[in-house]
Amino acid sequence: MSFAIKKLSLVALAGMLAYGASPVFAQTITLNFLTAEKDETVAPVIEGFEKLHPDIDVVHTTVPFDSMNATIEARVGGQDPSIDVFLVDSPRVPAMASRGYLANLNDEREKADAVSNDVAMGIISYKGDIFALPAWTSTQMMFYNKDLLDKAGIAYPGFKAEDRLTYDQVVDEAKKAQAAGAKYGFIPEQIDRYYQLQPLFESIGGGPGLTGEDMLTPDVTNPKWIEAATFYSSLFESGVSPRGVPVDQMSSTFTSGDTAFYIGGPWNFAAFNATEGLHYGVAPVPYFAGGKPVVPTDSWAIAVSPYAAHPAEAKMFAEYFSLDPEGALLSVKNNPIPPVNEIAYKTYIETIAGLDPEIGPAAKEIMTYELANNSVSRPRSIGYVAFEEIMNRAFSDIRNGSAVQATLDQAQQQLTSTLARIQ
């Protein structure tokens, strides 16, 4: 061996020893984070976490919203260790926990309780344990087009809780607005989805549609359900709400200036404010006369995979995302929905209040009041996923003109047999 080669070997050996001894070269852990969000939505919270933990590299993988649950079932269900931590739609927590897709996070309960409300904690629980940490929540309000209301000579609805209109009042005014030129009178955004329609049935006193100790007994044909569903059907019969427009195109009916009243969430602010010439205001979601005000809630929670390659680091990231006010706030920096974390919420809502002097303060008051008083979670049940699918089909049928009683009877039958199998 020549001198040069020996020298080179010694240098290489010294280098290898130095690499092993030096803490500077400590191994970086890669944490895989799966969501249905765009990269830019979660980039701030990932950046914040990586600053605190330079030895952890969080890699975000996004899958389309409609494929998120199928992806979790295929990959986590297949015990794939390449997903460490992921976002989960809160009402699906019981079903996923029962199938072993979510790690038990009960040792985080105390910390989560300290910064979250009871509604948010309830929805992530299954058989007394928690299987996710609450991340985001949602609430809704009624947007109205000022120009269309002016044209019809309708007074703007107030934004205080006591100014809340009934559904019948809104429909009456919607018809007046249509007579004066509005294309559509009144549109609940997710027009044939349970998330959006649950408040109708709850407001009138019909209940969520599931009863029993485990919420596995269907109850969608009681007289109050029939009454609320008949109201829902009448929206399309009378042409107040559109039949053919799919949910993901619905907000364009408001930005195009065609709709007088529109129920939706704070995620609409960005698009509505960016639309030139759209003059709008906000009011609380209506209720049924003789009933109670009810507003939908819940959103995504953050869960750790039971098969995570790095479970301890995954839990640290979930804690930062949910329980740390800084992380919780960063998680909604590019995503205008409320964080569950109560400390982060205070800063978040001030951002909403500062949006526009005519809308911001009203939105702040409505959102804070509704989240504290009128939010009703979707049923906590391992049968929720099947329930939602069957009910969404039934709502879609009613929207397309099917008879209310017959459609709900059929849904009740399907639910009875499907939920019996789950029990």
Added chain:
Amino acid sequence: MRNMSARGALQLAVIAAFGLLFVLPLWWVSISAFRPEDDIFRYLNPLSLWTFFPNRVTFEHIVTLWTSPFARAIFNSLFVAIATVAGGLVVCTLAAFALAVIEFPGRSLVFTIMIVSFLIPFDAIAVPLYNVMRGFGLQNSYLGLILPGIGNGLTVFLLRQFFLGLPSDLREAGMIDGMGYFQIFWRIYLPLSVPALISAGLIMFIFQWQAYLWPLLIAPATEYKVAAVAIAQFSSAYDVNFGVIFAGAMFVSLIPMVILVAFQQYFTTSVAATGGKE
């Protein structure tokens, strides 16, 4: 044109009207990629001139699309589709030749299994296949994307039918001249099968180009993401960016369209020829 009869003119008008009917949705999607987001659905109902021609034009969606990792996704889709065609043609032509020409015990059984394999929807086997591929460490790799497209039952079926249609005299003449099976395949069957090979290649290209569920499961990392998955990600739980989705759909449609138009005559020739026996 002057000599065209009234009947001919009417036929032409009907054909043109049907052609227009097929083109209109594609035209609407393409043109909507250049509209501001709040104009996209504004003129859809009732139909008017502005439904099909934008009265305000923006390039914002095109810029958003090409400043995202979409270019990488297009490259990935092209690479996966071309590699599948190359590898698939080798495997499928050999399999089809064996099934058409070589007599061996159980040939009909193998052929039946092949037929059944392409009748089972791919979605039904995606999850178990994913677990197998993960076992081989093929997650987030080109190989993981390409492999399931290589053995294509429909392609084997079409090529086998085409090979059966070639005169057996040619094969027998080759054998008399001392050729082995591989030489017969290489020097007689392949040169005569160019239209069928193009058709088979197109089938495999389109299979990979439009694949969605499999790439979503096996290769969700940005560096391996294919175009169909990249486009779908402009839709999140709270926000659907239709302008960018339409822009992506327009570019993604263009590539197979150009390929199909270029090779359409071979495609129809080979499809017509398969199944014919002397």
